[in-house]
Amino acid sequence: MQIIDGQIKIIKDSRGNNTLEAHLLAKEGDGKNVVALASVPAGKSTGAHEAFVLDPKKAFDKFSEIKNNFLKINFRDQREFDSLLIALDGTQNKSNLGANLILSLSLAFARAWSKSRGIELYRYLKDLSDNQKKLFEDFPRPLFNVVNGGAHVEIPQSWDKKFGIKKGLDLQEFQVIPTVKDFGIGLSVGQEFYKKLGKELSKIYDKENVLLGDEAGYVCPFKTNEEALEIMQELINRHLYPLKIGLDAAASQFYSKENDLYTIEKSQMTPEEISVFYSDLFDRYELISLEDPFDEESFDDFHRLSDELLIQKTSNQSKKLIITDDLTTTNPQRLKEAIEKKSGNAILIKLNQIGTLSETIDVIKMARENNWQQVVSHRSGETMDSFIADLAAGSGAWGLKSGAPGKPERMAKYSRMLEIWKKENVVF
Ligand code: PGA
Ligand code: ZN
Numbered sequence: 184m185q186i187i188d189g190q191i192k193i194i195k196d197s198r199g200n201n202t203l204e205a206h207l208l209a210k211e212g213d214g215k216n217v218v219a220l221a222s223v224p225a226g227k228s229t230g231a232h233e234a235f236v237l238d239p240k241k242a243f244d245k246f247s248e249i250k251n252n253f254l255k256i257n258f259r260d261q262r263e264f265d266s267l268l269i270a271l272d273g274t275q276n277k278s279n280l281g282a283n284l285i286l287s288l289s290l291a292f293a294r295a296w297s298k299s300r301g302i303e304l305y306r307y308l309k310d311l312s313d314n315q316k317k318l319f320e321d322f323p324r325p326l327f328n329v330v331n332g333g334a335h336v337e338i339p340q341s342w343d344k345k346f347g348i349k350k351g352l353d354l355q356e357f358q359v360i361p362t363v364k365d366f367g368i369g370l371s372v373g374q375e376f377y378k379k380l381g382k383e384l385s386k387i388y389d390k391e392n393v394l395l396g397d398e399a400g401y402v403c404p405f406k407t408n409e410e411a412l413e414i415m416q417e418l419i420n421r422h423l424y425p426l427k428i429g430l431d432a433a434a435s436q437f438y439s440k441e442n443d444l445y446t447i448e449k450s451q452m453t454p455e456e457i458s459v460f461y462s463d464l465f466d467r468y469e470l471i472s473l474e475d476p477f478d479e480e481s482f483d484d485f486h487r488l489s490d491e492l493l494i495q496k497t498s499n500q501s502k503k504l505i506i507t508d509d510l511t512t513t514n515p516q517r518l519k520e521a522i523e524k525k526s527g528n529a530i531l532i533k534l535n536q537i538g539t540l541s542e543t544i545d546v547i548k549m550a551r552e553n554n555w556q557q558v559v560s561h562r563s564g565e566t567m568d569s570f571i572a573d574l575a576a577g578s579g580a581w582g583l584k585s586g587a588p589g590k591p592e593r594m595a596k597y598s599r600m601l602e603i604w605k606k607e608n609v610v611f
Contacts, residue, residue, distance in 0.1 A: 184209050184210065184211045184257070184258050184292075184295065184296055184299060185209060185210050185211075185254075185255055185256065185257055185258070186207055186208070186209050186253055186254055186255075186256070186258075186292075186295070187208045187209060187210055187216065187254065187255075188207075188208040188254070189205065189206065189207050189208070189246070189250055189253075189254070189288070189291075190205075190206040191203055191204070191205055191206075191242065191243050191246040191284070191287070192204045192206065193239045193240065193243060194222060194566065196224060196225055196564040196565060196566055196592075197397070197564055197565045197566070197590065197592040198225075198227075198397060198563075198564045200225060200564055201239040201240070202222060202223055202224065202225055202239055202283065202564070202566060203222060203223055203239050203242055203243075203283050203284060203287045204220060204221070204222035204223075204287065204566070205220065205221050205222075205284075205287035205288050205290070205291040206218065206219075206220050206291065207219050207220075207288070207291040207292060207294075207295050209292075209295035209296075209299060210299070211296075211299035211300065214299055215299075217295050217298040217299045218295075219291045219292070219294035219295035219298055220291060220294070220568075221286075221287050221288075221289075221290035221291040221293075221294055221568055221570060222287060222566040222567070222568045223283045223286050223287045223290070223534075223535055223566070223568075224535060224561060224562035224563075224564055224565045224566055224568075225283070225535070225562055225563075225564035226533070226535070226536075226562040226563055226564065227334045227335060227397065227562075227563045227564065228333060228334040228335070228355060228433045228435070228436055228509070228563070229509075230435070230479050230508065230509030230510075230512040230536065231435075231479055231509075232479070232509075232512040232514055232517055232536075233282075233512045233535075233536045233537075234276050234277040234282030234535070234536060234537055234538040235274075235276045235277050235278035235281060235282055236281060236282060236283050236535075237278075237280065237281025237282075237283060237284060238281075239283070241281070242280070242281045242283060242284040245279075245280050245281065245284060246284060249271050249280065252267070252271055253267055253268075258292075261289075261292065261293060261296065261311060261540060261541055262541045264288075264289070264292045265285075265289050265292075265539040265540060265541040265542070266541070268280070268285045268288060268289060268539065269285070269539065272285060277538045282535055282536075282537070282538030283535065283538075285538045285539055286534055286535050286538050286539065286540075289538075289539045289540045289541070290534070290540060290568075290570050292540075293307065293308070293311075293540050293570075294570075303573075303603075303606070304570070304573040304577070305318070305572075305573040305574075305576045305577035305603050306577065307577070308544075308573055308574055308576075308577030308578055309576075309577040309578070309579075311540075311544055311577075312544050312547050312548060312577060312578040312579075313548060314577065314578050314579040316579045318576060318577075318579075318603075318607045319604065319607040319608050321579060322364070322366050322576065322604060322607075323366075323559070323575040323576060323579075323580045323581060323582050323583045323600070324360055324361055324362075324366075324369060324581070324582045324583070325360070325361065325366075325369060325370060325373060325582065325583055325584075325585065325588075325597055325600065326358045326360050326429055326472075326558065326582050326583065326584040326585075327358055327359050327360070327373040327376075327377065327586070327587055327588055328356040328357065328358050328398045328399075328400045328431075328584070328586045328587055329357060329358065329359055329376070329377055329380055329400050329401065329415070329587050330352070330356075330357035330380075330400045330401050330402075330403075330405075330411045330415070331351070331352075331355070331356065331357075331395070331396025331397065331398055331399075331400035331401065331402050332351045332352030332353060332354050332355050332356070332357070332396075332402075332408075332411075333351065333352070333353065333354065333355030333356075333433050333436050333437075334355065334433070334436055334563070335351075335355060335356075335396040335397040335398055335400075335563050336351035336352075336394075336396040336397070336402045337351075338350055338351050338402070339394075342392075342404055345404070346404040346406075348404050348406070351396070351402060352405055352408050352411060353408060353432075353436075353437050353446070353447045353448065354408050354430055354431070354432050354433075355431050355432065355433035355436065356398070356400070356429075356430060356431035356433070356474070357400065357411055357412065357415060357428070357430060358428065358429040358430065358431070358472075358584070359373060359376055359415065359419070359424075359426040359427070359428060359429075360426065360427050360428070360429050360471055360472070360582070361373060361425055361426055362425045362426065362427055363425045365604075366600055366601060366604035367601055367604060367605070369425075370588065370597055370600075370601055372424055372425060372426060373426075373588050373597075374588045375424075376418065376419070376422075376424055376426060377587055377588050377589060379418060379422070380401065380414070380415065380418055381393060381401065383414060383418055384401055384403050384414070387403075387414070388403045388404055392404055395587075395589065395590075397563040397564070398561075398563055398586030398587060398593065399586050399587035399588075399589030399590040399593050400586065400587045400589075401587075407448055408447070408448065409464075409467075412428065412464070412467075412468050415428060415468075416428065416468050427469065427470070427471035428468050428469070428470050428471065429470060429471050429472035429473070429474075429504075430464070430470060430472070430473050430474065431473075431474035431475060431506075431508070432461075432473065432474065432475050432476050433474070433475050433508070433509070434457075434475050434476055434477050434478055435475065435478045435479045435509050438477070438478040440478070445457045445477075447460065454477060454481065454484040454487075457476070457477075458476075458484070458487065458488045458491065461473060461476050461488060461492075462488075462491065462492065465492060465503070470503070471502065471503060471504065472503065472504040472505075472506055472529070472558075473492075473504070473505055473506065474505075474506035474507075474508050474531060474558075475506070475507065475508045475509050475510065476488055476505070477510075479509035479510050479512075480510075481510070482510065482520060482521060482524045482526045483524065483526075485505065485507065485510060485521070485524075485526035485527055486524050486525050486526045488505065489505045489525060489526060489527050489528065490525070492505065493505065493528060504527075504528055504529040504556055504558075504581070505526075505527035505528055505529065506527060506529040506530065506531055506556075506558055507521050507526060507527045507529070507530050507531065508530075508531035508533075508560070510526060510527075511530050511531070512533075512536040512537070513530070513531070513532055513533050513534070513536040513537040513542075513543055513546050514536065514537055514546070515542070515545055515546055515549060518530060518546055518549055518550060518555075519549070522549075522553045522555065527555070528554070528555055528556065529550075529555055529556035529557065529558060529581065530546070530550045530555055530556075530557055530558070531557075531558050531560050531584070532546065532547060532550075532557050532558065532559045532560060532574070532580065533560050533562065534570070534571070534574070535562065543574075544578070547578050547580070551579075556580075556581035556582075557578065557580040557581055557582075558580060558581055558582040558583070558584055559571050559574050559575035559578070559580045559582070559583050559584070560583075560584040560585075561584060561585045561586060561592075561593070561596060563586075565585075565586075565592035565593065566592060567591065567592055567595045568595070569595045569596050569598070569599035571583065571585070571596055572585075572596045572597070572599035572600045572603065573599065573603070575600070576600060576603045576604075576607075583596065583597075583600060585597055
């Protein structure tokens with residue numbers, strides 16, 4: 184496939200910050216020209232080992248500098264295109280061109296490739312990732328982040344006087360995860376739960392004190408992390424919803440390197456103490472998954488907790504996940520270390536942590552080969568691009584994490600999943 188022309192546009196993400204959208208005009212053989220677009224998100228609780236994000240205005244200029252290097256070349260596959268971008272960048276962490284610029288081009292290339300062949304993007308990604316499973320057999324489940332904490336919330340100043348609350352919950356994400364196989368039913372249940380939870384929180388805290396965080400999850404004057412979990416659990420039980428609870432602690436955000444302590448609800452905990460705290464949450468709320476329970480360098484603490492929870496406590500270990508995000512940053516070297524040190528059993532996949540589709544696919548394959556589940560994830564600053572839905576479905580991931588089913592940037596991914604689910608479930 185040849186790229187005939189390309190453009191970079193600066194657009195706004197869900198936080199109102201600038202981000203990039205790549206436009207490529209491409210042609211396969213004697214076929215028609217196709218136009219393909221892709222935009223990239225941005226994280227806030229970013230891991231130290233993530234690839235570099237270049238200021239979008241600088242990235243715009245960089246693109247003009249490099250554009251001629253890939254026009255009119257006959258690319259044989261995705262990897263050839265991605266490798267050229269990596270070579271043009273020439274750094275370890277993509278600090279020259281920026282992982283955001285590189286990724287927007289890499290994803291637009293993937294779209295152009297599938298479009299010019301008349302195949303669905305998720306089908307192309309299925310092939311690219313060597314996924315041998317039938318798509319609808321083990322379809323990814325959605326992880327709805329219905330209560331927001333950590334770096335994704337801003338607390339009104341008035342809450343200090345009114346409730347004695349200065350900051351949001353320590354744990355970053357409180358998710359509900361459907362246990363049903365049918366994606367359509369899972370999505371409806373998630374949407375209904377999200378609405379009911381909003382009403383319930385309005386009753387408890389008053390409507391004016393129910394706000395939304397970056398990922399459309401609720402933000403209320405909760406006094407403790409457990410208070411939010413209790414309300415969620417009670418609502419699930421009351422309506423017998425087929426939902427389990429999952430958490431993303433994003434613990435690097437409340438960890439102090441100086442003294443190796445975690446601060447939760449004003450009390451300081453050693454890694455051993457916070458492990459007991461997590462174990463207790465697993466027991467009391469029957470958690471299905473826990474992401475980033477420790478700091479992003481703490482491979483051994485991840486291992487100890489995984490060992491305790493997944494081997495000693497759980498009879499069916501495949502049912503519970505310890506997910507690594509900031510620890511592994513969708514990076515093959517980091518994942519290798521995590522696998523060797525047995526630091527969990529699932530990895531969060533974020534394309535922009537590494538910066539090309541090919542490298543992301545490598546990480547997905549490495550995880551699969553080592554029996555680690557994969558959860559494909561959005562970022563807290565998102566666009567309307569739904570590429571990650573195709574990636575989750577195509578690669579056969581365990582889950583897709585795209586926030587609460589509340590704001591358009593989050594819903595774009597869930598809606599695309601539903602579309603794929605329906606396409607793959609036609610009966611004739
Ligand atoms: P981020 O948060 O996109 O702000 O990094 C998401 C996550 O930690 O999973
Ligand atoms: Zn995370």
